[in-house]
Amino acid sequence: MDPNVVPQMNAVVIDRFGGVDELSARRIPLPEVGDDDVLIRVESAGVASWDAVEREGHYDGAFGVPSTFPYVLGWDAAGTVAAVGRNVTRFDVGERVYAATMPVKRGGFYAEYGVVEAEFVARVPGRMPTEQAGAMAWDALTALSGLDLLGLRPGETLMVFGASGGIGHMAVQLARHSGIQVLAVASGDDGVALARRLGADEAVDGRKVDVWAAASDFAPGGLDAALVTVGGETAEQSLRAVKDSGRIAWPNGVMPDPVTSPAAKVFHYDGDRSRTATDRLNAIIEASSFEVHIARAFPMEEVKDAHRALNNHYVGKLALKVV
Structure with missing residues (x-):
């Protein structure tokens, strides 16, 4: 002591x-x-x-x-x-x-x-x-667990919805570190600027633009996956841009839940805070420019x-x- x-x-x-x-x-x-x-x-x-x-x-x-x-x-x-x-x-x-x-x-x-x-x-x-x-801790580990669940390969496309929030801005960085192509849906001009600075391939203000149209432009064949950190009507509508065969990661506690289930499968999950998870997170931080x-x-x-x-x-x- x-x-x-x-x-x-x-x-x-x-x-x-x-x-x-x-x-x-x-x-x-x-x-x-x-x-x-x-x-x-x-x-x-x-x-x-x-x-x-x-x-x-x-x-x-x-x-x-x-x-x-x-x-x-x-x-x-x-x-x-x-x-x-x-x-x-x-x-x-x-x-x-x-x-x-x-x-x-x-x-x-x-x-x-x-x-x-x-x-x-x-x-x-x-x-x-x-x-x-x-x-x-909780935001980064929740982001990391969601990306693990999605299992994307380098070059595949991901929409991070709520990309300027706690979980979201960390998810952008973790995804880019893995070579994933990221469309960041942020809030406000400052949120868009933050997502771009942290490495998003494209960033849009979800309150100002048609997110579904932006996602369709970003991935004309459909997004491979989405990580949703803010629920609501705009999030729900934007998920139509995910391929039917795609995956959607939705952390438990993100509200409201979708009223209508999207075609792609939605996975609800909790962040892993074990030693194994923090060891992996630390390795990424040491090998990248990750910031909070x-x-x-x-x-x-x-x-x-x-x-x-x-x-x-x-x-x-x-x-x-x-x-």
Whole structure:
């Protein structure tokens, strides 16, 4: 254990489910470190749309575990190892790490410290800033799992719908690293610019153009696949551009589900956050120019503003600066 670790920590908690005003700062006990756990001193944590959904109580009971309060949100973080359980030999105190967790039942990362099973902890790649790593894990791993499911070969065509969002802008980069031809459907001029800068072969604003027509121009014989990170009528209509024999990856939690099933097969899935997956992700990061675009990082005391910002237009990711 790092001798600087004290038995209590600063955290953002909710005492009941509800709106933004339920978020409050408080000192609470450090989470217990089990034999197979890593205690992370959090420097940066991701702020995501599902945090707001969880804050409102829509995940209550969804994971088979009763909710307990005070409740700490936050699914992604990066920082340094503060302590390890007695069975953990892969990590040393002081190493830079990132992790994907589930706030139920031991608490999330809107706090100075978070505890995670070692299986779901990875070293931060040497060239990556900790701030970027803190907002990366679930989005990047969900993107990687979706691409694995689609099984595309170099030169085949993929539409990333929601390409300027968290999962989407990472999926663009991972797909291009594999030699896949990417049509990015983004939001806003800044979203289109981001997708192009990150390597998309073509990028369009899904709010301004006929996406189906753009996809047909991009792949006249039909797209080989699509990865959908934002649901809705436009997404549903655009999927007509995927070949009947093609595949569509649709992460669980992306809403709303299609009203009418497209001709191509839709695969619903969860991101893989195992050591095998993070090892693969890190290898890609080290071998490429992969980045996590942080639209804005908020000090922890401005967490309410961070949650309000989730309702506004932004590209990439939002983050909390914990220390």
